[in-house]
Amino acid sequence: MADPSLEISLQATNAEPQQIIDRLVETWMAGHDTRVAEWNRCQDEEAQEEEEMRLVHAAREEEEHLARQVEEENEHLESEKKKPKMNGFNVASTIGNAIAPCPSxxxxxxxxxxxxxxxxxxxxxxxxxxxxxxxxxxxxxxxxxxxx
Structure with missing residues (x-):
């Protein structure tokens, strides 16, 4: 919205044309500067929002990655628990020389x-x-x- 105090009065007919042109250029420049400042402020806000969204998205991806790692580690631990374990090896134990008889x-x-x-x-x-x-x-x- 433009500043109403900068509006040109149509009744100012006794002013010279150059003064009117200068006044119009000055008014346009003031309006243009405010529109540029508003545009830049909006662009900065959008950039900030995009950066926040990017950080939130990166944090969410990191959480999902950590959750996947924890899940994979738990699955690995469960699969390790399910694997049969080998009994300890006793070096001093002996093995018999005879084969146990079995039926025909x-x-x-x-x-x-x-x-x-x-x-x-x-x-x-x-x-x-x-x-x-x-x-x-x-x-x-x-x-x-x-x-x-």
Missing amino acids: QYAIQKLNNFEYIELWYFSPNGCKEAMKMSCSIADNTFSLTKLD
Whole structure:
């Protein structure tokens, strides 16, 4: 809004044209300066608001990033908890030299089929007999070998 005291009176007809022109230029310059000052103030306010918005956005992104890191760390800890843990290693422990006897494949197959089988197959004598009778294909076959 313009300053009403700077308005030119139309009844001032006795003034010279140059004075009127000077007065009009002076009035226009004053209005122009106030509009430029208002424009600059608005631009500064907008720049401040944009900077505040940028800072808020950056803070929100930082919070989200930290929340994601905490969540990933928690997931990692949960997955570590779920992993099976290996028991401690005892250097002084010994390992036996004998293989524990187990029932024959015939007895195991009967059990899988839910068929009747005598208990002798699961006794120590039955397991020893199964070990004597079990032999792999490689034990009873001939094979070709290459010598260097």
